[in-house]
Amino acid sequence: MIRVIFLGTSASIPTKNRALPSIMILRNGEQLIFDCGEGVQRQMLIAGVGLRKNLRIFISHMHADHVLGLAGILMSLSLTGRQDPLEVYGPSKLSSFIELVKELFNFTPSFDIIIHKVSDGVVYRGRGFKIVAFKVKHMEESYGYALVEDLRPGKFDPRKAEKLGVPKGPLWKALQEGKPVKIDGREVKPEDVMGPPRRGLKIVYSGDTALMQEMIEISRDADLLIHEATFDDTLQEMAVNELHTTASQAATIAREAGVKKLVLTHISPRYEDPTILLTQAKKIFDNTIIAEDLMNIELAWSD
Secondary structure, three states: EEEEEEEOEEOOOOOOOOOOOOEEEEEEOEEEEOOOOOOHHHHHHHHHHOOOEEEEOOOOOHHHHHOOOHHHHHHHHHHOOOOOEEEEOOOOOHHHHHHHHHHOOOOOOOOEEEEEEOOOEEEEEEEEEEEEEEHHHHOOOEEEEEEOOOEEOEEEOOOHHHOOOOOOHHHHHHHHOOOOOOOOOOEEOOOHHHHOOOOEEEEEEOOOOOOHHHHHHOOOEEEEEEEEOOOOOHHHHHHHHOOOEEEHHHHHHHHHHOOOEEEEOOOOOOOOOHHHHHHHHHOOOOOOOOOOOEEEEEOEEEO
């Protein structure tokens, strides 16, 4: 199961109901944070989640509303005595930002900070999944990220195992783990008793971006698409000029990509009530919701 926590959902400046952008994904003990807006640590406290040992941070781009909270996280980790290295991923200027934080605040962390400059493609492989970065249309170096789980083994067919003479117990487990077994001198292979491989879960986070058709293929068959929707459709020209997306544009991507659920985030502070965004999006893609601060979504395999 994967748990997605929306720590901040506003665009550019915080509001009384929305903090600045940050999304946390929890999977099998790994903690993945995408963007670190100002105030992210307080949002984590309210959400009841702390900073874990197995933590990685991914920054989409170097606009202040997406990165200023990283400085506080680094200092808090050091104050609490972290020794394990921290891996941080993002555009090339992320390294300069972290070095400047160290210099300006006379900050020497208690742990190594390993900075990965991202580019299109796989930037991290975890246990049973990968994080893929992709370029988006915003500032010069702007990225979205996709969490893509590995293929899972097919379904085990006990009737086939019994027919092949494999007794129930440890040998069944071995076959389900992909290991061949010996029965009376014969080899029974996993593919003899297992169905075809099954897809894992897929989550796509757009970061800040203008409309881009490439997002359709990137988001293809995603279980969850988290897409910015800074403006409603009446402000489409502003969206074009500022390299952002409207609600209907995000919904069109979700529909064309065949995603299961669309969450609109990065909501402009002009929308104290974002109903207009939801209404416009749902006309195109019904399974749409508006992200709210501290909202949780849990995803699990359907088969």
